[in-house]
Amino acid sequence: xxxxxxxxxxxxxxxxxxxxxxxAKNPVHSVMxxxxxxxxxxxxxxxxxxxxxxxxxxxxxxGAVAVLFLxxxxxxxxxxxxxxxxxxxxxPFGALVAxxxxxxxxxxxxxxxxxxxxxxVLASPTPALDVANNTQAIGRILYTDYxxxxxxxxxxxxVAMIGAIVLTLRHKPYVKRQNVGKQVARTRKTxxxxxxxxxxxxxxx
Amino acid sequence: xxxxxxxxxxxxxxxxxVIAVGAMLLVLMGAFVSKSAYRAITYLSVVVLLVAGFLxxxxxxxxxxxxxxxxxxxxxxxxxxxxxxALTAACAILLSADYLAERNLEKPEYPVLALLAxxxxxxxxxxxxxxxxxxxVELQSLALYVLAAYARDDRKSSEAGLKYFxxxxxxxxxxxxxxxxxxxxxxxxxFGKLMTIAKDTSNVGLIFGMVFVLSGIAFKMSVAPFHxxxxxxxxxxxxxSTAFFATAPKMAAAILLGRFLFEAFGEVVSQWRDVVxxxxxxxxxxxxxxxxxxxxxxxLLAYSSILNMGYAMVAIAAxxxxxxxxxxxxxxxxxxxxxxxxxxxxxxxDAKGKEITKISGYSGLSKQRPLLSLALTIMFFSITGIxxxxxxxxxxxxxxxxxxxxxxxxxxxxVIASVISAFYYLRVLKVVWxxxxxxxxxxxxxxxxxxxxxxxxxxxxxxxxxxxxxxxxMAAGHFFK
Numbered sequence: 001x002x003x004x005x006x007x008x009x010x011x012x013x014x015x016x017x018x019x020x021x022x023x024a025k026n027p028v029h030s031v032m033x034x035x036x037x038x039x040x041x042x043x044x045x046x047x048x049x050x051x052x053x054x055x056x057x058x059x060x061x062x063g064a065v066a067v068l069f070l071x072x073x074x075x076x077x078x079x080x081x082x083x084x085x086x087x088x089x090x091x092p093f094g095a096l097v098a099x100x101x102x103x104x105x106x107x108x109x110x111x112x113x114x115x116x117x118x119x120x121v122l123a124s125p126t127p128a129l130d131v132a133n134n135t136q137a138i139g140r141i142l143y144t145d146y147x148x149x150x151x152x153x154x155x156x157x158x159v160a161m162i163g164a165i166v167l168t169l170r171h172k173p174y175v176k177r178q179n180v181g182k183q184v185a186r187t188r189k190t191x192x193x194x195x196x197x198x199x200x201x202x203x204x205x
Numbered sequence: 206x207x208x209x210x211x212x213x214x215x216x217x218x219x220x221x222x223v224i225a226v227g228a229m230l231l232v233l234m235g236a237f238v239s240k241s242a243y244r245a246i247t248y249l250s251v252v253v254l255l256v257a258g259f260l261x262x263x264x265x266x267x268x269x270x271x272x273x274x275x276x277x278x279x280x281x282x283x284x285x286x287x288x289x290x291a292l293t294a295a296c297a298i299l300l301s302a303d304y305l306a307e308r309n310l311e312k313p314e315y316p317v318l319a320l321l322a323x324x325x326x327x328x329x330x331x332x333x334x335x336x337x338x339x340x341x342v343e344l345q346s347l348a349l350y351v352l353a354a355y356a357r358d359d360r361k362s363s364e365a366g367l368k369y370f371x372x373x374x375x376x377x378x379x380x381x382x383x384x385x386x387x388x389x390x391x392x393x394x395x396f397g398k399l400m401t402i403a404k405d406t407s408n409v410g411l412i413f414g415m416v417f418v419l420s421g422i423a424f425k426m427s428v429a430p431f432h433x434x435x436x437x438x439x440x441x442x443x444x445x446s447t448a449f450f451a452t453a454p455k456m457a458a459a460i461l462l463g464r465f466l467f468e469a470f471g472e473v474v475s476q477w478r479d480v481v482x483x484x485x486x487x488x489x490x491x492x493x494x495x496x497x498x499x500x501x502x503x504x505l506l507a508y509s510s511i512l513n514m515g516y517a518m519v520a521i522a523a524x525x526x527x528x529x530x531x532x533x534x535x536x537x538x539x540x541x542x543x544x545x546x547x548x549x550x551x552x553x554x555d556a557k558g559k560e561i562t563k564i565s566g567y568s569g570l571s572k573q574r575p576l577l578s579l580a581l582t583i584m585f586f587s588i589t590g591i592x593x594x595x596x597x598x599x600x601x602x603x604x605x606x607x608x609x610x611x612x613x614x615x616x617x618x619x620v621i622a623s624v625i626s627a628f629y630y631l632r633v634l635k636v637v638w639x640x641x642x643x644x645x646x647x648x649x650x651x652x653x654x655x656x657x658x659x660x661x662x663x664x665x666x667x668x669x670x671x672x673x674x675x676x677x678x679m680a681a682g683h684f685f686k
Contacts, residue, residue: 147211148273152328152340155225156347159321162232163351166314167366 007047014040027073035066052134214272217279220261220287221327227253228320235313243311247302250316251295254323258291261327271333275395278333282529285677286330286460289537293452294323296544296656300551301445303650307558310356310443319449322348326457333468335384335394335418338461342380342425345454346373352449353442365441372424372434380421386414399469403476412476418465419480425458428518429488432511436499439507444560447503448547451510455543456536459517463532471525478612481522485615488515489622496629502550502562505629506543509588512626513539519619520603523610530679531606535599542588542596545660549581552649552657561646564633569642578637580661585630587664590623595664598675 017036024030038061045054132140142150197203215222231246231253238245262284269280298316305311325345332338350373354366388394390410391402403411420431427435439447466477492512499505517539520532552574553561561567571578587596600623607616649657 144207144211145274146336148214148277149336149340152337152344155321155324156340156344158229159318159344159347159351162314162318162321163347166312166318166351167354167357 003047007044010040010043010047014044028070031066031069031073034069035062038062038066050134052138214277217264217266217270217272218277219264220257221324223257223260224253224320224324224327227257228317228324231313231317231320235317243306243313244302246313247298247316250320251298253320254291254295254298257323257327258288258295261287261291271397275397276334276337277328277331279331282464282533283331283460285533285537286456287327289540290323290326290330290453290456293456293540293544294319294326294449296548296660297445297449297452299652299656300448300544300548301443302652304443304445304551304560304653307650308356308443315352315355318348318351322352322449323453326453329457329461330464332461332464333396335387338418338422338465339377339381339384341457341461342422343377345457346377346425349373349446349450349454352446353438355446356443359443361441362443365438368434368441369438376421376424376431379424380418383414383417383419383421386410386417388414390414396465396469400472403470403473406473406476415470415477416480419462419477422458422462422465423484426455426462426514426517427511428484428514429491429511430484432488432491435511436504436507439510440501440503440562444503444547444551444562447506448544448551451506451547452540452544455510455514456540459514459521459532459536463521463529466521467525467529474524478522478524481518482612482615485515485518485522486618488512488518489618491515493622493625496626499629500564502553502564502567502633505564505633506546506550509626509630510543512622513543513588515622516600516603516619519607519612519615522612522615523603523606527606527610531599531602534602534675538595538599539588541660542584542664545580545584545657545664546588548649548653548657548660549577549584551653552577554647554649556645556647558647561644564636566644566646567633567636568640570637570646572642573646577657580657581637582634583661583665585634589627589630602675 014037017033017040020033021030021037024033038057042054042057045051045057195203227250231250234242234249235246264279264284266279267281269278269282271278298319301315301319302311305315322345325341325343325348328337328341329345330341332341350366350370353369354363356362384394387399387410390408391399393399393402399411402408403415406412424431439450442450466481470477488511492508492510492515496505496508496512499508517532517536520528520535522528523531550562551560553566553570555561555566570581583594587594590597590600600619604616604619607613607619
C-alpha cells in the first residue's frame, strides 16, 4: 500500500516538475525543477529495486550535470525573455515532436510485451536479489569479468585529463600564487626594512 | 572469473602493462622533475616502446591465447603487428624531439600521450570482442586528437585538432551504432561466438551492424569514401604528429579491420567482400589521382597514405586464407617507409630553421644535401614498389594474395594505381635531382638525422633479409587457417 502511494506521489511530483522545467520564467528555477525530477526519478528507481541506478542518477546527474547547467545559466548572458518570444510559434511543432516520440514509446512498449525474448539476448541474466543485490552484482562483474575494460576506461580518462591540461593550462607570469614554503621561510630580515625618511619627503616604495 | 585467472591472464599482457606503467611513471617524472627532463622523458619513452615491442614478439605464445572471457587475444599475428607499431611509434617520438624543442613546445606530455596512443593500438590489435575494439579505438584516437592540436597557439594545428576530433567522434558513433546492432541481433559481442552465429546469413541485422563497424574502422584507416579529413588534418597538425598519424595508427586500424572481418565473419566472406573491394578501388583512385595536383608535401603524403590503405584493403578483400600475411607484411613495410619519409620532411629546414613543406622548395636538394636526397630517393622508390627495395615485396605479396584469393580485378587495379602514383613520386624526385636550387636548405637536427639514417639503412639493408620478414609474416598470418 505504502509502495503504491510512494510511486504515485513520486511520479506526480516528477511530472509536475517536468512541466515546470519548460514553463518556468526564470532559468535558474528550471534547473532547480530539473534537479527535483532527477531526485524523484531516483526514488522511482529505488522502488523498482534498482538502487545502484538510483544512486548513480543522483551522483552523476544532480552532482555533475545539473550543477554544470547552473554554471552555464549563471555565466552566460542570455536574454531568456527574448528566447521565449517565439514560444507560441514553435508550440505546434514541439507538440508534433512530442506526439511522435510518445507514439514510438507506445510502439516499443507494446512490441516488448508481445515479443518472445531471444534466448541469446538473455545470455547474462542478473542473479536473484536474495543472492546479491544490484550493487554487489554489478561490482562483482565489473571487477572480475570486465576488469580489463574497467582499467582501460581508467586509461581513457587519464588521457582525457592529460589532454585537457596540455591544451588549456597556461602558466601566466603575472599571476601571483601562494607559496606556503616561501611564506613560512620569511624572516624579519626579509620582511621589514628600516628607513630614516627626511621630514616632509616620505619614502619611495 | 576469479583472482587467479585474472593474474594468469595479466601475465600474457606484459607488453601492455609495460607501456601503461611506463606512461604513468613518465607523467610523474614530468610533473616532479624540472622542465629540462623533456629530453630524458622522450628517450625513456622510446626505450619503453622498444621493450614493449620486443616483449610482444617474444611473449607471443605458439597457440593463440584468448584472455578475459574471450575478449582479448594474444597471438603471433598481434605480436608481429605490435613490434612494428612500437618501432614506428618510437621513430615518430624521436623525430618530435628537435622539432618541438625548436618551437618551445617541449612539454613532457607529448611522448606520454604517444605512449598512451600506442597502448590503445595494442588493444586494437589484440581485440577479440567489440568492447575491446571500442576501448582500443577510443584510447588511441583521444590521444591522437590532442597530438593534432598540440601546437595550440597555431591556428592550423587547432583547426586540425578540432576537425580530427569532430570527425573522429562521428566515426566512433558509427562504430558504436554498428556494435549495438550486432549485440541486439545476436546477443553477443565476442568474435568467436559471432563466427558461429554469422554462418546463418539470413540475419540481416547482423550484416547491417557489421557494415557499420567496418565503416567506423575505415574512418580511422582513412579509406575512401571516409578519407575527407586526412589531407586537412595531416597538413595542419605539427609535422611529428603527422608522422605518427601516418604510421602506427594506420597499421593498427588495418590490422583491427582484418582481425574483425577474418575472425568474426571469416566464414561469410561473400557478405563483406564487395564492400571492402569498393572501398579498396575508391581509395586507390582517390589516392592516386588527387595526389597529382598537390603542391604541399604533407598533403601529398596524406594522399599517399590513402592510396596505401587502399592496397591494404585489397589484402583484406583477399579473404582469411591469403589475406592476413599479406596485410601484415604490407602494412609493416608501409609504416616503416612512411616514418622515414616524414623524417626527410622534418629534415627540410631553411636557413631560419622554418620547415619547408612546398614541393617546389625541394628543388636542387641533391646539390645541397646529397645524402638526404639519396635517403628520400630510396624511400620513394621503396613505396612506389621498385623491385630490389622493401616496398616491392609488400605490394607483390598483396598481388599474389589477391590472385589466389579470387579478386583478380583488384590486383589489376592495384597495378594501374601503382603506375599512376609512380608519376607523382617521381615528379618529386625530378624536382630534387634535376631542378636548380632556389632556397638554402639546412638539414635536420641530431635525432632527426639519426632516425632518417636508421630507417633508410633499414629499408636498404633489410632487403637481402626480406626472406626472414616474409617467413615471419607468413607464420604470423597462417594461424587463421
